[in-house]
Amino acid sequence: MTGPANAPIRLLLADDQALVRGALAALLSLEPDLTVVAEVGRGDEVVPEARRTRPDVALLDVEMPGLDGIAAAAALRAALPACRVLVVTTFGRPGYLRRAMEAGANGFVVKDTPARQLADAVRRVHAGLRVVDPTLAAETLATGASPLTEREAEVLRAARGGGTVADLAGALHLSEGTVRNHLSAAIGKTGARNRAEAVRIAEQNGWLLGE
Template identity: 85%
Template structure:
């Protein structure tokens, strides 16, 4: 019998992480060898436990799952990455694949399908949630420049233009210009709507 596929789980929600570990451990050919709650703990845990596949959440403290995937690809190229997230956003999918992930599924994927996704990723195949793949093609890449992205991210908390300007060391006029451009590019009517649209498309991660 072949050795089981060794898994690392990274998710900041202990209940979700525990549930995933329990479900995957029921499979005779899968073995959970490490669990972490922070993105910046992924590489160290992977180097210690040498997993075959890392299942990473996207939004975690320390480092997001997409940045962790990129770091893992450099530190331990033999480890495949499967993103397992609540946030099935098209922009996340594109960035995850660009970072070296070979799979992207949402957390409500049935247990048997998730286990199958792990096996396929381990075998070197690419596994992507089909509905998300269609959405990603339809949404396209982010239209925002780096600065527009930064300004919208800073504006998520609902602070004033002055607050955003102080946070990014920009003038208020420059911030207004970037916000105006971002509103136009997202097809929004207001700053809050631009933030929402960018969030839904996964353009504000990072």
């Protein structure tokens, strides 16, 4: 039934690095049953471009300007439900997978999987199957969901830049004491011993994505 005479699968590529975007296009174009119909470099260009070109499958990077790949996946699923989404990311952050699936992604692949498996992943996703890196799936279940409250995550996100408590308080329109309380809670929940370590741990676990 998956005969080679079928119409090729139409692909949209989204990655902020033009070089890897073009390289992925070259790689996938080697497959006779795949054709790249669109390339974008920003998350907020995904939906408009998909409306124009009507791809069957969209490959989305997570780290992108404008809109991260998870949010772009959700927007794309809402706008064009027929289009499957395969998230391709650099980092195997446990939380990324969870967020991607909640956002409606059909597959999740990390960038250090062998190149030959990518085309298969695309075909599987197009066929309606779910594609997930098995080791990552196990890790995700082990790590569990974020223990951080929405506010705590927001403060940690703001703290990534390395500003002082006064900076954060100003940026978030909060009192300094409140900021310190949230930070203290986050430090406790992450098991960290100071702000910087808490940021690092939360980031590694993918707990800093939400809006």
